[in-house]
Amino acid sequence: MSTQAFGTSSSSSAVTNDGLFELRDLIYEACGIFFPDGKRYFLESRFARRMEAVGVSSYFEYLRYLRQSPQKNEEMKKLIEEITTNETSFFRNMPQFQALQTIILPKIVETKGKAGFKKLKLWSAACSSGEEPYTLAMILNEKLPTLLAGWMFDIHATDINDQVLAKAREGIYGDYALRSTVDYFKNKYFTQQGPNYIITPNLKKYIRFQNLNLYDDSKMVFMKGFDIIFCCNVLIYFDQSSKKKVVQHFFGNLNQGGYLFIGHSESLYGINNDFKLHHFPGGVVYQKP
Ligand SMILES: C[S@@+](CC[C@H](N)C(=O)[O-])C[C@H]1O[C@@H](n2cnc3c(N)ncnc32)[C@H](O)[C@@H]1O
Numbered sequence: 651m652s653t654q655a656f657g658t659s660s661s662s663s664a665v666t667n668d669g670l671f672e673l674r675d676l677i678y679e680a681c682g683i684f685f686p687d688g689k690r691y692f693l694e695s696r697f698a699r700r701m702e703a704v705g706v707s708s709y710f711e712y713l714r715y716l717r718q719s720p721q722k723n724e725e726m727k728k729l730i731e732e733i734t735t736n737e738t739s740f741f742r743n744m745p746q747f748q749a750l751q752t753i754i755l756p757k758i759v760e761t762k763g764k765a766g767f768k769k770l771k772l773w774s775a776a777c778s779s780g781e782e783p784y785t786l787a788m789i790l791n792e793k794l795p796t797l798l799a800g801w802m803f804d805i806h807a808t809d810i811n812d813q814v815l816a817k818a819r820e821g822i823y824g825d826y827a828l829r830s831t832v833d834y835f836k837n838k839y840f841t842q843q844g845p846n847y848i849i850t851p852n853l854k855k856y857i858r859f860q861n862l863n864l865y866d867d868s869k870m871v872f873m874k875g876f877d878i879i880f881c882c883n884v885l886i887y888f889d890q891s892s893k894k895k896v897v898q899h900f901f902g903n904l905n906q907g908g909y910l911f912i913g914h915s916e917s918l919y920g921i922n923n924d925f926k927l928h929h930f931p932g933g934v935v936y937q938k939p
Pocket residue numbers: 681682683734735736737738739742775776777778779782808809810811814862863864865881882883884887913
């Protein structure tokens with residue numbers, strides 16, 4: 651991919667700059683995350699941590715380690731865990747969840763219900779530590795006695811980062827993660843233990859957590875039959891070309907009539923014309939026609 655340089659190098663870092671661009675490109679090729687010039691110092695500090703951990707002192711040596719060492723795959727995983735941003739929270743983007751409950755779910759229930767197929771399949775793609783898929787599970791569970799009476803649902807929750815997935819499976823959160831969660835949901839779906847909130851096992855049964863790299867074509871083609879995909883606050887880290895590739899996969903992963911939610915500050919403008927754009931109060935959603 652090698653595109654822009656990080657600028658002329660006059661780094662004060664103890665290591666040489668040689669190989670920095672290649673390392674940046676290696677990350678891009680592995681997971682689609684692109685670091686523009688402004689992120690140079692962030693990257694340098696993350697590389698420094700990993701280089702110290704594996705005991706090398708130049709970018710070239712680290713490159714060689716990532717390309718040739720018997721531990722190269724494990725190291726690439728660790729590097730990706732260093733450079734990904736995992737910020738998330740329950741009910742992060744409320745207008746989206748309102749639209750899901752009041753507009754999208756009723757529409758899908760009407761269409762799929764007519765066809766007699768009462769099962770919903772959702773995907774939280776890039777779920778981080780689980781707050782998003784658990785929010786979806788709470789919302790759908792609330793609808794089981796009414797709109798979703800007689801329906802089943804399951805939620806696939808995936809991320810590239812095993813550390814956040816372990817936290818998601820554990821389901822223990824501090825109150826900052828619940829800052830937008832109203833008491834009704836806190837009381838019904840969490841047990842408080844000291845400063846921690848523990849998610850009820852009743853919600854866990856709806857969710858399957860799994861490691862998945864959205865940039866890995868060979869895995870993405872097997873994600874099939876989804877009614878709703880949430881892929882929020884991850885495409886911002888990709889460049890145009892990797893966004894296009896991932897979003898085209900989502901198109902294939904969705905059922906006809908299915909919906910794709912992306913982050914509040916993200917857009918498919920210039921990325922994909924196959925989806926139909928719908929507006930709702932406070933946001934947009936993309937539908938596979
Ligand atoms: C900022 S979090 C977003 C979490 C949640 N979707 C939300 O909106 O609150 C971004 C997540 O994307 C994941 N990620 C980044 N690149 C990825 C890739 N190529 N495949 C899968 N997950 C990726 C990161 O590990 C991180 O957990």
